[in-house]
Amino acid sequence: MSALHLEFDVAGDNFLSAGSATDRVKNELRKLGVSSADIRRVAISMYEGEINMVIHAGGGKAIVDIYVDKSVVKLIDHGKGIKDIELAMKPGYSTANEEIRNLGFGAGMGLPNMKKYADELIIESEVGKGTTVTMIVNFS
Amino acid sequence: MKIKDVAEILQGEILCCEEQADREVQAACGSDMMSDVLAYVKDQALLITGLCNPQVIRTAVMMDMICIAFVRGKEPTAEMIELARAKGITIIRTPRRMFSACGLLYSAGLKSGK
Numbered sequence: 001m002s003a004l005h006l007e008f009d010v011a012g013d014n015f016l017s018a019g020s021a022t023d024r025v026k027n028e029l030r031k032l033g034v035s036s037a038d039i040r041r042v043a044i045s046m047y048e049g050e051i052n053m054v055i056h057a058g059g060g061k062a063i064v065d066i067y068v069d070k071s072v073v074k075l076i077d078h079g080k081g082i083k084d085i086e087l088a089m090k091p092g093y094s095t096a097n098e099e100i101r102n103l104g105f106g107a108g109m110g111l112p113n114m115k116k117y118a119d120e121l122i123i124e125s126e127v128g129k130g131t132t133v134t135m136i137v138n139f140s
Numbered sequence: 141m142k143i144k145d146v147a148e149i150l151q152g153e154i155l156c157c158e159e160q161a162d163r164e165v166q167a168a169c170g171s172d173m174m175s176d177v178l179a180y181v182k183d184q185a186l187l188i189t190g191l192c193n194p195q196v197i198r199t200a201v202m203m204d205m206i207c208i209a210f211v212r213g214k215e216p217t218a219e220m221i222e223l224a225r226a227k228g229i230t231i232i233r234t235p236r237r238m239f240s241a242c243g244l245l246y247s248a249g250l251k252s253g254k
Contacts, residue, residue, distance in 0.1 A: 109175035
């Protein structure tokens, strides 16, 4: 059983609130005494995922389980899905439009950042049905 | 240098969290691309940016940064300032452009960090 279980609805149409779920998780991790280096890895990977859900999938759900030795973040959306996951993982590759780029994202760094900071990244996606991203960060 | 020194060097105006103007920043990151900030920032406490939207504040929160300087006179919205205040991030607005803002701070001894 996890020490802490959190669930969030990530709104797809609210760019202001994007990142608020990650912010909550960050605060909870701090309260639990997790090291700041580990908190940052969880925060960056989850935040990138949250942004992805907002800009590509019209929002979704974030389910977070924090254990003594790791965190498991699951991001579930019912968006358009990822056609070619290998291609999407390539740094610099992006399907984001101009509007998203103007917001400071869509540089093709989201998934590479998530891979860089999470110890394990699992992407399950079906075109037209949605995507589930699971990220595990082991605490040092 | 201190946050208040950053504001002075940039001839900028502090828009919130002035009470922590005596806090030290050792290094800074200048970028308009938040994904790059998330990818490359380590211990830089100051973000210099010309991008002006709520996710700039969120990004700074994620990276434990304590100060954001908006260049080119960008005007953060009331919502952004409120979020920054709630998170204890000082906001500076400066008419300087990115290149000169970075150059001035670098010349004054601010580093780019690890």
